[in-house]
Amino acid sequence: MIWREGIRMALAPNTPAPATGLTTTAAPFIEEARAHREIYIHQPYELYSDDNQATWGRLIGRMQDRWGRYGNRRYLEGLDKLQLSPARIPHLEDINRFLQPLTGFCARAVTGYVPSYLFLDCLRRREFPTTVTIRDSAHLEYLPEPDIFHDVAGHVPMHTDPAFAEALVRFGACAAAAARRVAATADQHEKLRRLTSNIRAMSRFFWFSVEFGLMRASPGARDGDLKVYGSGLLSSFGEISHAIEAPEVERRPFEIERVVNQPFEIDHYQPLLFIVDSFDHLFALVGELEAWLVAGKLDDVAGGEPEVKEADLASFLAAKHD
Numbered sequence: 001m002i003w004r005e006g007i008r009m010a011l012a013p014n015t016p017a018p019a020t021g022l023t024t025t026a027a028p029f030i031e032e033a034r035a036h037r038e039i040y041i042h043q044p045y046e047l048y049s050d051d052n053q054a055t056w057g058r059l060i061g062r063m064q065d066r067w068g069r070y071g072n073r074r075y076l077e078g079l080d081k082l083q084l085s086p087a088r089i090p091h092l093e094d095i096n097r098f099l100q101p102l103t104g105f106c107a108r109a110v111t112g113y114v115p116s117y118l119f120l121d122c123l124r125r126r127e128f129p130t131t132v133t134i135r136d137s138a139h140l141e142y143l144p145e146p147d148i149f150h151d152v153a154g155h156v157p158m159h160t161d162p163a164f165a166e167a168l169v170r171f172g173a174c175a176a177a178a179a180r181r182v183a184a185t186a187d188q189h190e191k192l193r194r195l196t197s198n199i200r201a202m203s204r205f206f207w208f209s210v211e212f213g214l215m216r217a218s219p220g221a222r223d224g225d226l227k228v229y230g231s232g233l234l235s236s237f238g239e240i241s242h243a244i245e246a247p248e249v250e251r252r253p254f255e256i257e258r259v260v261n262q263p264f265e266i267d268h269y270q271p272l273l274f275i276v277d278s279f280d281h282l283f284a285l286v287g288e289l290e291a292w293l294v295a296g297k298l299d300d301v302a303g304g305e306p307e308v309k310e311a312d313l314a315s316f317l318a319a320k321h322d
């Protein structure tokens with residue numbers, strides 16, 4: 001990998017590791033890789049500073065009670081299987097040694113934002129794009145972009161569960177169906193209009209399930225008996241309890257039509273959350289999403305957040321698909 005050698009040259013042999021380590025938005029290693037338009041990288045473990053390591057320990061340590069109280073059972077089992085330790089930031093290689101035999105999934109290091117088709121296509125191949133930087137120790141609650149705590153402690157334990165893993169793979173298949181459909185649309189204006197709507201719908205579905213989903217504690221559980229499986233909640237010290245306890249949060253059964261038309265904002269606690277019954281239910285819902293997409297029922301979803309970036313559109317238009 002050409003870029004990787006380039007980065008190594010930039011940092012070695014006589015250049016000391018930057019004092020900032022691998023802190024989110026302040027990591028020269030990541031800036032350099034992004035400048036070379038690289039998305040997939042290795043985890044430059046030696047660059048983590050003592051402060052980065054201490055931040056990981058604090059983040060893991062303060063979540064233990066909350067995970068036990070609010071976390072979905074499958075998530076808690078996943079944490080056990082991965083043996084995440086507060087003592088040190090995990091090596092992705094070690095994570096993958098535990099993870100791959102269970103569901104075929106692996107965590108793959110990236111520089112940060114991945115355009116949406118590439119992200120979802122990774123899921124189809126059972127690769128999870130994983131950020132390797134960690135948030136600034138002075139702002140544990142502030143997250144300008146995902147970090148390794150969100151990705152590894154929030155997402156990856158879920159990937160040990162076969163039913164959840166299949167739902168993610170199916171999400172990738174849904175993106176592939178969108179790319180095929182858009183390629184078959186001749187009119188350029190209509191192509192972009194449909195694609196923008198389809199991406200918005202898939203983003204909203206992903207947000208209200210994989211990132212912020214709630215699940216009934218057990219099949220047939222009482223309406224109020226809920227657990228968290230969304231990774232945005234599982235990696236948030238404040239919001240995990242708010243999602244379950246706060247009376248002002250509206251919690252509704254997951255309905256595709258409502259979800260794909262529901263704008264969301266990322267800079268405050270979510271006022272509205274959606275509930276699935278099980279991961280088999282989630283898997284079925286993703287299949288339904290794909291059927292809706294193929295039938296053209298996601299071509300005119302409500303406008304509003306999230307914004308669809310040029311890079312997201314371009315990633316779908318450039319998709320290589322069967």
Ligand SMILES: [Fe+2]
Nearest residue numbers: 146211231232
């Ligand atoms: Fe996430």
